[in-house]
Amino acid sequence: MPKLLFDPKKHPDWILPQTAEWHANLALESGGYKYPWKSVFDEPRAEVIFTEKISAFLHQNARVLDVGCGHGEFTKTFEHRAKEIMGIDVNEGYIASANEGASESIKFLVVDANKPLPFFDDSFDVIYTKKGPWLFHKGMEEGHRIIKPGGTTLGLYHCGTDGGLRSLFPGLYSPHPDSYLEDITAKFESQMSESNLERIELRIFEEVEYLLAPEDVLIKKCFGQKESLKKIVWQECLKDVEDIFYQHTTPRGLRVVNYHALMVGRAR
Template sequence: MSDGLEKILFDPMKHPEWVVPHSPEWYKQLFGEVGEYKYPWKSTFDEPRAEMILAEKINSSLCEGRLLDVGCGHGEFAFQFALNAKEVVGIDVEKGFIEKGNKTKSVENINFLIIDGNGNLPFPNDYFDVAYTKKGPRDWYHEGNRIVRAGGTIIGFYHAGSHGALRELFPGLYSQIPKPEANDILRVLNLHGSGLTDINVELLEEIEYLSTPEDVLIKKCFGQSKKLRDIVWQECLQDVERIFNKYATSKGLKIINYYHLLTAKAS
């Protein structure tokens, strides 16, 4: 039996300080402490990364049209499409993210607006050619079908869990979940009556190598308070260091990230 399976580690999700990831409270806490939506842990990847596949899918559908990013954060991902688009609009409910995006933009055809992606979207019918969300809202597809022109592309990109070393070697800290299936995301998205056609889901697999033992904890505690992070470090770091040093490769500790990539056409 491996070291990780001999001991159940501290579970921060059971602590009262834990904030549900991607909840409004979590986003406010993340912006208050970091000021942007950006992963803080250090790692390297085998190419292609899942987000590179997403970007290629968006660019191949765009063709100098209008693009909407639903749940854009501070806009870093959306910036790359400005040169290939007539107009780029990013929306997010967190005011701080939007203010930062508008302050840091360097081109005129991209704008960021404070809008809840799960609500009614204040855009005309058939305005956009492509709309996507990257790990963002899940209840925008009915509106997406309205504001994207007929035949335009709608894309959803959602994290489906990390497996491999994290869940096998650090039980408790990381809980066991079934390996995702390509159509799992369809069970949680409200697509019935959305009007979308040509719906397709791919399961993307991404190989990541965490650089240090601390990165195992940083990844788990992304967006959590400093108070909870300090508790997790005190409870887990010694065991995590021991396990990490035993199983890490020359590249780091190998983990597998899964993503659901949904593509559809507006009608």
């Protein structure tokens, strides 16, 4: 049985991922939502799939909204593919980074997507989010208010990582329940059915990634955490992680699997 490793989630300095505190710490450290570990991927990557999905609905007169745009790197992918692109995020540090070098066709604003949005009715042809707030939950009217009739909304959500990672590094990573993928599917099925959108696509899919070094296992785990906690994790875990990593790595790196949910809907 593999050795039980140090569990950073039990340390008092652990910040729950995707909370306001976690995003604030990440923005302070790096200025944006950027993955710091080194890895390579089997193609197509999830981000490439999502980019192609969004691009299929763009045209020269389209107005586009990126909800939860982070530091704006992904938003800028669509420069010159639409008339106007707007990126919003609640984190001021992310938006400050996004506005650096932004062109006239792209605007970034500090906006809390859980509150009334500063846009006119029927403002956008395409609304998308990559791991950000979904504006079309049951009971939420703002998304339906600002999207044009017949407009398209898309969402891409990271739903966890495994591919053996959680069994190789117990304690450091927690196991998923046997019903994990079924639970994810049910969650997004419910979300789509309650959204009052015409469903175009719902897909749960895998993305294969190869971590290049033992340190990348720890960097991935401690993404967004404070430096004080990272130092403790390195001291407690690095030697064991190195031993396990080199026992199981492939010529490309340690193979892990990222799960993603893709949603595409059309406003009625």
